[in-house]
Amino acid sequence: MSRWNFGHNVLVQPSVCYTPATEAEVLEILDRHRGQRIRCCGRLHSWSPVLQTEDVLLDLRELRDVRVEQHAGEPVVHVGAGCQVKRLLAELEQQQLTLPSVGFITEQSIAGAIATGTHGSGRHSLSHYVVAVRVAIDNPETGAAQICEINSGDELRAARCSLGLLGVVLSVTMQCRTPYCVEEQFREYRHVRDVLAAEDEFPLQQFYLIPWRWSCIAQHRREVDGPPTLLGVIYRWYRFLTFDVLMHWYILLLVHIIGSPAVIRFSFRRLIPALVVRNWPAVGPSSKQMVMEHELFRHGETELFVQRHRLDEAIEYVRQLITSCGEADAPVTPEFEAQIDRVNAREQWQMLRGTYCHHFPICVRKVLPDDTLISMASNIGIVASIDGGGEFHAESPAAVHAPMGPASPTEPWYAITFTNYHPRGSHLPFDQFVALLLHSMHHLFGARAHWGKLCPLPVADLTALYPEFSKFRAIVAGMNPAARFQNQWTRELLESGLREP
Numbered sequence: 032m033s034r035w036n037f038g039h040n041v042l043v044q045p046s047v048c049y050t051p052a053t054e055a056e057v058l059e060i061l062d063r064h065r066g067q068r069i070r071c072c073g074r075l076h077s078w079s080p081v082l083q084t085e086d087v088l089l090d091l092r093e094l095r096d097v098r099v100e101q102h103a104g105e106p107v108v109h110v111g112a113g114c115q116v117k118r119l120l121a122e123l124e125q126q127q128l129t130l131p132s133v134g135f136i137t138e139q140s141i142a143g144a145i146a147t148g149t150h151g152s153g154r155h156s157l158s159h160y161v162v163a164v165r166v167a168i169d170n171p172e173t174g175a176a177q178i179c180e181i182n183s184g185d186e187l188r189a190a191r192c193s194l195g196l197l198g199v200v201l202s203v204t205m206q207c208r209t210p211y212c213v214e215e216q217f218r219e220y221r222h223v224r225d226v227l228a229a230e231d232e233f234p235l236q237q238f239y240l241i242p243w244r245w246s247c248i249a250q251h252r253r254e255v256d257g258p259p260t261l262l263g264v265i266y267r268w269y270r271f272l273t274f275d276v277l278m279h280w281y282i283l284l285l286v287h288i289i290g291s292p293a294v295i296r297f298s299f300r301r302l303i304p305a306l307v308v309r310n311w312p313a314v315g316p317s318s319k320q321m322v323m324e325h326e327l328f329r330h331g332e333t334e335l336f337v338q339r340h341r342l343d344e345a346i347e348y349v350r351q352l353i354t355s356c357g358e359a360d361a362p363v364t365p366e367f368e369a370q371i372d373r374v375n376a377r378e379q380w381q382m383l384r385g386t387y388c389h390h391f392p393i394c395v396r397k398v399l400p401d402d403t404l405i406s407m408a409s410n411i412g413i414v415a416s417i418d419g420g421g422e423f424h425a426e427s428p429a430a431v432h433a434p435m436g437p438a439s440p441t442e443p444w445y446a447i448t449f450t451n452y453h454p455r456g457s458h459l460p461f462d463q464f465v466a467l468l469l470h471s472m473h474h475l476f477g478a479r480a481h482w483g484k485l486c487p488l489p490v491a492d493l494t495a496l497y498p499e500f501s502k503f504r505a506i507v508a509g510m511n512p513a514a515r516f517q518n519q520w521t522r523e524l525l526e527s528g529l530r531e532p
């Protein structure tokens with residue numbers, strides 16, 4: 032009955048688990064377990080406590096039908112909650128369609144992916160493209176299970192990224208589009224600003240900050256008209272064999288067997304960047320070009336979202352934090368020390384110095400603002416005004432609790448990912464690094480943590496950066512007064528803002 036998540040850091044232990052095959056079965060289970068807590072799971076690819084289950088677990092993998100329709104002249108797809116993204120893409124391809132955006136991998140279920148605001152690079156998160164969600168909830172008067180379709184207003188914005196709190200998602204209706212091709216090539220840059228300057232030309236790009244070398248390797252990407260090419264197939268095999276397999280084997284060898292920080296640093300300065308073939312533009316279908324096989328090797332991951340105007344400063348902070356945690360005597364700037372003091376983290380930082388050597392490229396992806404209440408890239412509620420000096424000032428309540436700083440409603444977010452391959456049991460330095468990273472970046476840069484990844488912050492900090500969290504809480508309470516679709520962590524999240532004076 033118990034199941035581990037992908038990262039083997041969360042053990043899901045329900046008292047009973049069901050895999051219903053029809054919507055009627057879901058309703059029957061809800062009625063049978065009236066009064067008990069219900070949580071759902073997708074493919075357990077989250078690392079956060081969002082997966083914890085107390086009583087009943089529903090695995091919706093059997094609800095996976097895919098049906099395309101025209102809606103106001105545009106194609107939309109109705110997809111069963113448990114359908115994996117890769118199956119959805121394959122079914123859409125047969126109908127000459129595809130999704131507007133995909134994440135790094137396609138293993139997730141569609142309901143699981145939208146529940147935590149899963150995103151790719153250069154466009155909105157998947158949640159943003161949801162036009163309706165069908166959920167099973169309890170009738171607030173009779174308590175009997177019923178189906179409800181959410182398709183407009185703030186309820187829809189809440190359902191687009193709901194952490195599983197609005198009820199059992201049965202199916203999702205999403206925008207889709209005609210298939211398109213993406214051209215991709217690698218180039219290396221010294222400075223983040225130079226990579227960002229290439230965004231106009233390559234709007235779908237992402238880049239990797241290479242630890243210890245501290246350059247940026249950009250994966251330039253743009254939509255092109257041309258058909259997929261044979262060269263594109265060869266390129267994808269090169270990318271798969273070199274990065275998804277060889278680079279990972281080498282990093283596992285470094286981390287699990289060699290274990291020398293000096294060899295790790297040398298490898299990132301000299302060897303790993305040498306694997307990158309630069310300036311080789313190759314064209315392939317978006318559903319293949321935009322994803323990698325990052326799920327082949329078990330790992331731990333955290334991800335922080337900062338607004339564009341904070342990115343440069345945040346990256347410099349990350350560089351100095353990683354350098355000083357990896358090398359006890361690495362010099363840091365007075366500005367960095369002042370930042371550490373500002374967040375009262377000197378003791379935490381001193382303890383970490385020389386104990387944690389980061390060993391994976393740090394991926395940075397642009398996410399356009401989402402029309403959601405609480406996905407990490409939501410800008411709703413962040414209202415900006417320009418004063419006489421041309422400065423933006425946030426007027427959102429979040430600015431009171433945590434320093435969102437200047438903001439614009441159209442400003443994109445940048446997701447910065449930190450990946451770790453230490454075997455479980457030797458995770459402590461990474462866990463301590465993540466705790467310091469999240470705490471300091473939250474307070475210094477208003478960084479939001481990915482709901483589905485490692486996020487060991489106090490619940491009040493996790494929710495404080497979402498101006499619309501109270502609206503989200505009210506919608507959850509209105510739809511489910513009995514609060515049965517919650518677990519301990521989500522209960523604390525929902526209660527966090529209420530404790531404030």
Ligand SMILES: Cc1cc2nc3c(=O)[nH]c(=O)nc-3n(C[C@H](O)[C@H](O)[C@H](O)COP(=O)(O)OP(=O)(O)OC[C@H]3O[C@@H](n4cnc5c(N)ncnc54)[C@H](O)[C@@H]3O)c2cc1C
Binds near residue numbers: 113146
């Ligand atoms: C290797 C790897 C790569 C990743 N790459 C990316 C990436 O590129 N971008 C990104 O943003 N994230 C990424 N993630 C994170 C991942 O996309 C999210 O954590 C996602 O939520 C996992 O989907 P899942 O189907 O496994 O759902 P689960 O992890 O099983 O569940 C997630 C949440 O969804 C809820 N849920 C699931 N099904 C239902 C339902 N039917 N009704 C109600 N609630 C439901 C669960 O209760 C839970 O709260 C990655 C994760 C891994 C392991």
